[in-house]
Every structure is written in C-alpha cells, then in structure tokens.
Amino acid sequence: MRTNFPFILLAVTAFCGLLQSSATADIKSEAIEYSDGETTLQGHVAFDPNISGKRPGILVIHDWMGVAPYSIGRAEQLAKLGYIAFVADIYGKGVRPKDPAEASALAGKYKSDRALLRRRANAGLQKLAQHPQVDSSKVAAIGYCFGGTSVLELARSGADLRGVVSFHGGLDSPTPADGKNIKAKVLVLHGADDPYETPTDIAAFQEELRAAKVDWQMVYYGDAVHSFTQPHAGNDKSKGAAYQEAADRRSWEAMKDFFAEIFAK
C-alpha cells in the first residue's frame, strides 16, 4: 500500500494551492486610457507584477453597466490565475450608466451598431496586445451579458484570437454570414432558463457556427437564468435575471479548462 487516496488529493491540492497563493499576493489593478479615433476610452488592466515573462492576455468586455467593479473584479480573478487581463471600455471615458435604464439605452446603441461595437472591441484588443508582458500569439476574450455579445462580435470581425467565452451573452447576429470570419474557438455558457435568449436566436446562432465550421461548445446550466454569474442580480429567478452559485462556479471552471486547452501550445 503506497498511500491513501484522499491523502493524495489533499497533498496535491495543498501543494498547488501554495504555489497559487504565493504567485498571487499582489495584483496590480489600474485604469488605463486609450482611444478609438477621436474618442477617449478608459479601460482597466489587472496582472500580477511578481510574475516575469510573457504570458497569455485575456480581454474582458463589460456587461451593460460599462467598466465597473464587477468586470474589474473578474479581471483581477484572471490576474490571480496568472493572466494579463484588460477590461475594454466600449462606451467611452466617463460614460458610465447610473441605472439599468441608462445601461439598457447604451447597450442598445452598440447592439444596433455592430460595426461600431466591433471597432471598440478591437481597440481594446489592440490595447491589451500592447502590454509588454502579453504573448500576442495567446490572446482570448471573455464577456458577460452585453460583453458576451461583444466578444462574439469581436470574433465575427475576424480578430486573431485563440478563443472567446460568452457568459450569459446575447447570441443573435444581424449578419450570420460573418460567422465565416471567426478564427477563435467559441465557448458559450448559457442559463438554460434565460428568458432573453429565444430558442430561435439560439438555433440561428448554432447554425451560424455550424455553417462556418467554427470549433464551438455551448453549456446549458439547469435552473439558471440571465446574469447567473452576478451576485448583484439577486436571487429572484422570476425576474429573468438572478445569481446562481453553482452555475457561476461551474462556468468559471469551464472557462479555465478552455483556456488550459487553447493556450497549451
């Protein structure tokens, strides 16, 4: 008998945990200005300055509230995993909605002007790639709600990404033929009871990717509605948007597995 099974697991977990925490004690997290033509944007970078060398970069595109604590917190979580994370600003410096009504109007503006949305997302991608520690051959993008829509549009623009991950994002596309431009592998993390994604839109999205021979995966989380990763959405599922702890945790793990695969070589 060599050893006990639970003991092996504990030992590995403890060892890996030790390495992880020693590498993530101090995250640098700060606002950064950049621009799209005449428009000044203000994104936010997060990384662990104690790690040397180039490493993968992750673009984070915010939900309809813009560059706000939620998206910055996700970037910091990514930084703790060892990535250079950058929250792109789609709306413009100082354009920060105060409430859902303003957020809805702003997100709607960009969702109805996909060319502008793609341009802003690409501006963020370029800013991320300029970070001296980003391995520009290893870049991916994630986004929440409106940000999920945005990373899919970024992929449809033909951006050179290894992968995109949408968390409860909108899947509809006014130009499904643009699926052929997608170079990224696509992972869609979806609340099975999300009332904002119609069966028609989901079917059209899957058909877009199928027709374009994209490498795609889509996970349906049971009993999850829109915003399932967002604690501030509350827990009343009847509103159509609510936090669901298991789906939040599982979707983050799915993203980590996806990154492990796409950045493996």
Add this chain to the structure above:
Amino acid sequence: MRTNFPFILLAVTAFCGLLQSSATADIKSEAIEYSDGETTLQGHVAFDPNISGKRPGILVIHDWMGVAPYSIGRAEQLAKLGYIAFVADIYGKGVRPKDPAEASALAGKYKSDRALLRRRANAGLQKLAQHPQVDSSKVAAIGYCFGGTSVLELARSGADLRGVVSFHGGLDSPTPADGKNIKAKVLVLHGADDPYETPTDIAAFQEELRAAKVDWQMVYYGDAVHSFTQPHAGNDKSKGAAYQEAADRRSWEAMKDFFAEIFAK
C-alpha cells in the same frame, strides 16, 4: 520577480503528473460474476490495488455492444484516476452481440422495457457498492450511448447516486414524471449534430429535469455526432456516428470536473 509563469505551470504539472503516475502503475482489471434474480451477469471491475482506504465508486454502463473492451477501457481510465470502477452487465453473462444488428436488437429490448433496464442497472450498482474499498456515500454512474440512457434510467429509478454522466446517450423517457425520483446531479455530454436525438426528445428531457427541479447541465459539442468518444466509430460524420477527438477529450475533462465537485465533501 519571483518566477516565470510557464515555469510555475510546468512545475505543478510535473509534480502532479509524478504523483498520478506513481499511483497508477498497476491497475487490477477483472471479470466478476453477480446476478439479477435467476439471471447470471458478468461485469468487470477495475481499480488501483496500490491505493488503500475507501474511495468513490463509479458505475460504468456499456454501450449497445455490452461488456466489451471499450467500456472496460473506460473503467481502467477511471481506475487510473483513483476510483473503483465497475462495468455493469445489462444483458447477462455470455450475451455479447457479434455485430450492430444484434446489438441494436438487444439494446432495443431493454430500451422498450425500462423496468427491466432499471433492475439490471441497480443490480450493477449494488455489486459496485459491495466492493470493500467503495465509499458507499460517494457513488456515481457514467454511460455511453445505450449506457447513457441506462444511467439516466438508474437515476429515474431513485437510486442513491451523487451524479450521473451520459456521453451521447438517449434522453427520451416513456415516463417523464419519474424525473421527480432523481436524486443525482445530472451531466449530459451531447454531440450537437447527433441525428439520433431529436429536438423534441431533447426539449422533453430538459423539461422533465426542469419540472423535477433536478440539478442538471448539458454540454453541446459543435461538429460532433453520435459516438463522439468512440474511436472505433470511424470519422465519417455523414453516417451520424463518428469519433471526434476534441469532444472526446473535452467531455472527459467535464466528467472529471463534475466528479471533483460531487465528491468534494
């Protein structure tokens, strides 16, 4: 500067890999007889005899070819992960189809007699639980194709399982109200282009789990058809059943994450 990011990953991978391989050098893998009433069954157990102590048990239910090298190979892979794995025999000792025509007839017999299928699956579960090293509070079941159908029927029978995983299994149920008996968390790994699962059956299955408030997840793998985990299915997707390396690898990782969660405490 503490260290380089890829170096940390390499070090952790090397360390964990070392532990894993030292714990999995010799897998014990052998046939075991048991019974369901008057019917003699012959299953197959696989485990690492070098690990001491109780640990989780995984029931494996075979595809339509019965207890054959493919399912035994999966049990051995599970044994290498540290589990006690047991391939249940649904058909009976010596009842081993020679070709797809015989396999289809046998699988059809059990799919049209769900009570018998449940009884045989439960007989396998009881045999697994009798293994002296199985922690009977930590048992799950996985199955491929016909075996996926079978583990879902096992769950619908009310079996005391932490989880079930279906790999390209049939999802239809003649008695959807039995969803209320399901205690297991459910993970369904599905080829998005599987022609054997109709949209109607998929919708009914999801509605069954939704209505019964089951904890469920379903992953759709793009460009994957039936049998996507089975190299012997070949690679001609136009036949509706074919191997797909990425979906095989990803679905196995999804199963591992699922087990890590359900056996965590």
